[in-house]
Amino acid sequence: xxxxxxxxxGLFKRPxxxxxxxxxxxxxxxxxxxxxxxxxxxxLRSLPFDDADSLVxxxxxxxxxxxxxxxxxxxxxxxxxxxxFESLGAFSFRDDSKxxxxxxxxxxxxxxAYISDNLFDTMKITLQRGRDFIPPDQLTSTxxxxxxxxxxxxxxxxxxxxxxxxxxxxxxxxxxxxxxxxPHQEFPSDADLWLPLSRMPKKDLVGREKKRLWVVGRLKAxxxxxxxxxxxxxxxxxxxxxxxxxxxxxxxxxxxxxDYIAGDVRSTLFLLVLAGNLILMITCSNITSFLLARASDxxxxxxxxxxxxxxxxAIAKEFIIESVLFSSIAFFLGVVMSLFICNVVEESAEIxxxxxxxxxLSLDTTVAxxxxxxxxxxTVVFGVWSSVKGxxxxxxxxxxxxASPVGTTARxxxxxxxxxxxxxxxxxxxxxxxxxxxxxxxxRATDLGFRSERVLAVELSLSPRRYPTGSxxxxxxxxxxxxxxxxxxxxxxxxxxxxxxxxxxxxxxxxIDGTPIEPKDRYPVAQIRIVAPGYFKLxxxxxxxxxxxxxxxxxxxxxxxxxxxxxxVQAHFRQEDPLAKLLEVVEAPVPFRVPIVGVVxxxxxxxxxQQAAPTIYSVGFxxxxxxxxxxxxxxxxxxxxxxxxxxxxxxxxxxGSISKMDELVENSLxxxxxxxxxxxxFSLIALILSSLGIYGVVAYSVAGRKSEIALxxxxxxxxxxxLKLLVLRGMRPVTAGILIGVAATGSxxxxxxGLLDNEFLPVLKVYTFAIGCTLSVSLLAIxxxxxxxxxxxxxTAIRSASEF
Numbered sequence: 001x002x003x004x005x006x007x008x009x010g011l012f013k014r015p016x017x018x019x020x021x022x023x024x025x026x027x028x029x030x031x032x033x034x035x036x037x038x039x040x041x042x043x044l045r046s047l048p049f050d051d052a053d054s055l056v057x058x059x060x061x062x063x064x065x066x067x068x069x070x071x072x073x074x075x076x077x078x079x080x081x082x083x084x085f086e087s088l089g090a091f092s093f094r095d096d097s098k099x100x101x102x103x104x105x106x107x108x109x110x111x112x113a114y115i116s117d118n119l120f121d122t123m124k125i126t127l128q129r130g131r132d133f134i135p136p137d138q139l140t141s142t143x144x145x146x147x148x149x150x151x152x153x154x155x156x157x158x159x160x161x162x163x164x165x166x167x168x169x170x171x172x173x174x175x176x177x178x179x180x181x182x183p184h185q186e187f188p189s190d191a192d193l194w195l196p197l198s199r200m201p202k203k204d205l206v207g208r209e210k211k212r213l214w215v216v217g218r219l220k221a222x223x224x225x226x227x228x229x230x231x232x233x234x235x236x237x238x239x240x241x242x243x244x245x246x247x248x249x250x251x252x253x254x255x256x257x258x259d260y261i262a263g264d265v266r267s268t269l270f271l272l273v274l275a276g277n278l279i280l281m282i283t284c285s286n287i288t289s290f291l292l293a294r295a296s297d298x299x300x301x302x303x304x305x306x307x308x309x310x311x312x313x314a315i316a317k318e319f320i321i322e323s324v325l326f327s328s329i330a331f332f333l334g335v336v337m338s339l340f341i342c343n344v345v346e347e348s349a350e351i352x353x354x355x356x357x358x359x360x361l362s363l364d365t366t367v368a369x370x371x372x373x374x375x376x377x378x379t380v381v382f383g384v385w386s387s388v389k390g391x392x393x394x395x396x397x398x399x400x401x402x403a404s405p406v407g408t409t410a411r412x413x414x415x416x417x418x419x420x421x422x423x424x425x426x427x428x429x430x431x432x433x434x435x436x437x438x439x440x441x442x443x444r445a446t447d448l449g450f451r452s453e454r455v456l457a458v459e460l461s462l463s464p465r466r467y468p469t470g471s472x473x474x475x476x477x478x479x480x481x482x483x484x485x486x487x488x489x490x491x492x493x494x495x496x497x498x499x500x501x502x503x504x505x506x507x508x509x510x511x512i513d514g515t516p517i518e519p520k521d522r523y524p525v526a527q528i529r530i531v532a533p534g535y536f537k538l539x540x541x542x543x544x545x546x547x548x549x550x551x552x553x554x555x556x557x558x559x560x561x562x563x564x565x566x567x568x569v570q571a572h573f574r575q576e577d578p579l580a581k582l583l584e585v586v587e588a589p590v591p592f593r594v595p596i597v598g599v600v601x602x603x604x605x606x607x608x609x610q611q612a613a614p615t616i617y618s619v620g621f622x623x624x625x626x627x628x629x630x631x632x633x634x635x636x637x638x639x640x641x642x643x644x645x646x647x648x649x650x651x652x653x654x655x656g657s658i659s660k661m662d663e664l665v666e667n668s669l670x671x672x673x674x675x676x677x678x679x680x681x682f683s684l685i686a687l688i689l690s691s692l693g694i695y696g697v698v699a700y701s702v703a704g705r706k707s708e709i710a711l712x713x714x715x716x717x718x719x720x721x722x723l724k725l726l727v728l729r730g731m732r733p734v735t736a737g738i739l740i741g742v743a744a745t746g747s748x749x750x751x752x753x754g755l756l757d758n759e760f761l762p763v764l765k766v767y768t769f770a771i772g773c774t775l776s777v778s779l780l781a782i783x784x785x786x787x788x789x790x791x792x793x794x795x796t797a798i799r800s801a802s803e804f
Contacts (some may be wrong), residue, residue: 018326025283026336031279035272038272038342040364043266051218054086056228057255057257059253087121088118092200093111103168108654115197125185126182128179133145144175146175146176146195148193149180189356208239229253233251246587271675271679278686279425281425286418286689327375331375335368338363342363417733418697424740427774430774432745438762448608449603452660454633457659460625460655464623481627483645489637500603507527533550533551535549546599563597566600607668694730698781723790727779
């Protein structure tokens, strides 16, 4: 107990320095443990399927589109002809394919996943209740069967076992409930229920131009992804020769299943890990400075105790106890901090949207244990080294070293090196954060090409049974839109199949009448949008040539016409009149030509940070679409009125999700905002930590130079000269750190220029801001102890420096 008391006393001889060091290490440890816990659950934790490492996703690919779905005939041929897979399963999962579930007469929209009978078997998914689909449930089935998600079973049927084997009504058809999904093995995870592939529209299952399926494969035991890709590509070459294609450069790519689930969050997590490790390095530099200063301060004490006969073991034991106390307290704070961060992340709806599986987040005990062991071992080793070095020192030599400015300068070289490292790292983190902030600011100022204020987006999913044909769909919208347009408080009403900024694979190959395609089998690709009349006026998208769609264009039997955007015109008609041209629809069973009647301004339709792609607008109404309403004031106040008019047109038609367009625009920036905010917080922490480190080193240096400073004052040096000397000495390692940090970030100049649209001035402003912040904070950290030294009394300084 006495040893622990002495250890606590020794640790807190400089209480402020000790507390700041412990808090710094604890906070940064907590941040890093939390980051690695997030990485573990998102990327590293094994998927909840047996032998998940052998599961892969298979995509079509071509030079225009890196990954897109597969047609049913291609999937069927791959199943028959491959030699590298144990089995292949397929599913179709699209946000625009919702169906209507009627439970006790209440219609609700639900998200189905259409799956092959062997998908769950391929993935080794076990249902919680009931049975999986079997081959008779598929294309030859006369029964209609369904598997419910655990959430749907709980929410709609109260976990009743009796629902299994009963019929439920989906899109006015009766479906037999065969099973309940295991909540830990639901795939795709966002599905409310699973239906056989046979329940998809027949047109989506015939023809190799209908790309609707995502394919999952289980590799054979000794097969690699690369070998499977070669196998499928050879099959694809045979199929291209055997069956006509829109384009002959179609190929296959094979990726791990976790890549499909994790999406595009790897780069975000990589930056978070990098930033977390960088601020950990700054903290380690500060802790090293603290331990070195403590060892230097106690060097004389240890030498005296050794000279009067104190055992080395007792001295080492005391240092070990101090080190264990230091690291244990910091580690405990780190665990508490990481638990707090994990709890905040898990409860954040925005983060749950960005990161898959984040709802399963928990503290990674392996990472925490590893961090604790490394922290304790490193500080204990440093403590033992300090005690051994001090106990071996000769008392007279130690006294000479304590009195010698040269000796003090030699000891400060290590501290100066640590300052250089801290400042360089601070510059790197600050430049990255400032670049992201400038990029986000630039995106927010970007003209999207449309106006989203006071616009309400209401999703609709029309039942194939109630609206089997295009005429039925047009008749529904023909009744609904005029009723909405007549409501008080509504300026404009229209509809579309895909909202702006919605990541969609709604694309089409097209030809240009009279223009040869080189090579002839490679057709260009454009985004395709089906919009109702009034769409462009509602979103304030200007027409630059020609006209908008008229109501007569949407009538059944009217001649098809297209409107294109400026990007398509720039790609093909720079020197020609686009209104005199025809676009050829090459994907139709019988290709036909459609005139261009208008050109509209570009809209950033896919993402805010991507330039507009060539886009073709067709007039019409989609079964799975979105009704757009521009209000005179707050659009959400119109929801009840819209619901009333919907029920008047079709009492069984439910409203889907309802969102303000402003919120959808904000959501498109959520991942960038999360990364920017986190990097901004990290850069602030880095600046604070580096300034604390600089302050500590300069203060320690001033304390070690008391006799030198007093001597200079006694010889006539004024306060300004002393202040200038100390500031210049302190700024040397800071300047070196800034130069090294700028050089390090300069190696990533292409990435910086890319985020800022390859413009030099914004990049220059980023560096100016980062360097200015670092210089200001560093100068403040240096000038405070320097002023304290400049105003001290020389006699007091000489007396305190000469005291034993």
